[in-house]
Structure formats: C-alpha cells, structure tokens
Amino acid sequence: DQQVKQNSPSLSVQEGRISILNCDYTNSMFDYFLWYKKYPAEGPTFLISISSIKDKNEDGRFTVFLNKSAKHLSLHIVPSQPGDSAVYFCAASWMDSSYKLIFGSGTRLLVRP
Amino acid sequence: NAGVTQTPKFQVLKTGQSMTLQCAQDMNHNSMYWYRQDPGMGLRLIYYSASEGTTDKGEVPNGYNVSRLNKREFSLRLESAAPSQTSVYFCAAPGTDTQYFGPGTRLTVL
Numbered sequence: 001d002q003q004v005k006q007n008s009p010s011l012s013v014q015e016g017r018i019s020i021l022n023c024d025y026t027n028s029m030f031d032y033f034l035w036y037k038k039y040p041a042e043g044p045t046f047l048i049s050i051s052s053i054k055d056k057n058e059d060g061r062f063t064v065f066l067n068k069s070a071k072h073l074s075l076h077i078v079p080s081q082p083g084d085s086a087v088y089f090c091a092a093s094w095m096d097s098s099y100k101l102i103f104g105s106g107t108r109l110l111v112r113p
Numbered sequence: 114n115a116g117v118t119q120t121p122k123f124q125v126l127k128t129g130q131s132m133t134l135q136c137a138q139d140m141n142h143n144s145m146y147w148y149r150q151d152p153g154m155g156l157r158l159i160y161y162s163a164s165e166g167t168t169d170k171g172e173v174p175n176g177y178n179v180s181r182l183n184k185r186e187f188s189l190r191l192e193s194a195a196p197s198q199t200s201v202y203f204c205a206a207p208g209t210d211t212q213y214f215g216p217g218t219r220l221t222v223l
Binding site: 049 | 117144146148153154155156157158161163169171203205207208210211212213214215216217219
C-alpha cells in the first residue's frame, strides 16, 4: 500500500507559466515532507522541504504548500523554466524514523520553451 | 551529489553472480541508506544504518546484505543476483534537513 502517492506521472507546461505538482499521503505519522528533483543518470537532489507545523515554505521560485487535513502537499514553480524539466519526487519522513524517507512514484515535468 | 560517492556506476551481472556496491560519505553523519529505484516507482529503502556497527532492514531487503564498515562506508552486497534486482541503486546520507544522494549504480542482471 503506497503511503505517498503522486497520481500524475507527467506534466507539461509552457515556459514562464506556473507548474503545480501534487502529492498525497496516507500516514498521519508523517511530519516532514521533502521534494527532490532528478535528472537522468544522476541522483536525486534536494529542492525544498516543509515541516508539519507549517502550511507553506518558499524558496525563490519554489513554494511548497501543506494541507494536513487533506493529507496533501503541492509544489509550485513560478515561473517555470526549461531547466526545470526533470522528474520530481515527493518524500515523507517522521519523528524517530532515523531520517528514513518514503517516496512517491514521481512526476515527470516538461517545460516547453 | 556532493558528499556521497558510489562505485561502480554501471554493472552487468549474470544470474547467480555476486557483487558489492560501495558507498562512502564525507559528511561525518552517523546514518547511511541504500535505496533502489525502478521504472515508474519512487525510491524504496533496502537497508539503512543508523550508526556505525548497526544495520536494519528497510522496505525491500530480500536478496541483499549490507556492511557498515566504518562511519564513512556502507556497502550493499548481492550474494546471488536475480533479474528482479535489475535496478538503479542509490546510497544516501543525511545532511541539514534532507538526505544527500550519490550518483547511483545502474545494475543489469541477465
């Protein structure tokens, strides 16, 4: 049973527009969420995170929103750039987990010039 | 991927062969992790080590063994490779508020 779900395998947006990537989770124990970006033939690289005590975290063009009641988080990229084209993974962790991460299946983002 | 290195980058094995994937981190953290990534799936935890001398199973440990050689190094061993172990393997170590991943090992088992 997948505890972290990314239901959109792919997303295509025009350069300059907003990209919205979604993630749902089922385990109420999760209290820390991360987004990773992955290019082909490379390891995932950390993008942004959010603790369950917050509902929003912003870092430049990237904003993550957390809706705990809906067990839903989203990553907004504004404005989208062609270099943002990659696979984005949502991941979750919890207290006393020894920093273990549970990943979603990923969303492939294509930003069209 | 600064701070986490993995060898080899690519490997092809025949069914039944054995091999060890090596991982090293220079971030001086106690914990280290091995994940595998398969097409259409996220990364799944195979084994982790919360500190030197300790190892624990993750979500998909069957067919693998690990060794935490010292604080820097954490190796993953396939004793008898199977086609189902064809995957990309990532080692990771924690940093500030995140995990840092190595560049990955692409393993094919024929």
